[in-house]
Amino acid sequence: MITEQLLVLIAQNDIKDDIVDTLIELDFLSGFSLGNICGFSREHSHFNIKEQVEGYREFCKFEIMHPLEQQQALLSALAVVCKNNPCRYWITPIVHSGTLC
Template identity: 85%
Template sequence: MSPKQMLVLIAQNEIKDDIVDTLIELDFLSGFSLGTICGFSREHSHFNIKEQVEGYREFCKFEIMHPNEQQEALLAAITLVCKHNPCRYWIMPITHTGTLC
């Protein structure tokens, strides 16, 4: 089994479905996780009025475990979707994985 790593991607909700469609098409992925998060920032000028009052903006967070050697292909595919809506990401090595029963 090849080494794996985790890509965490923070994206605007407006492009969530496009990212999902992109990830589903990648045959080297067995799946991914998606959730909603609250993003806090010192750059409130990018927030709309509702977000400024609440103090945060809602984003979607993807967690995508993938083979190390597929990193460039994964980033290239996601970059096409994020072209007009920049997404923040980071990649972490996975040291252990398994199923607990």
């Protein structure tokens, strides 16, 4: 039975700190990962001139492992931060996890 999920959130860099602050406040999370990514899209109209020349836009990517039963609480907390800066996300089940020593 699946008990944990992985939420991947792609956000604009200008709200990264607000998302970090929100996630740190959630007691049901033990932690999360954050990295920089380059986003490519066929919709260049959203890109500024520099991004159009480079062909990509810089974003931050959060990976948040969370209990299945906390999905709605997590999405609700993130929705407050992302309401003025829409963020793309997806959720996948975690079939197995552990620590390799």
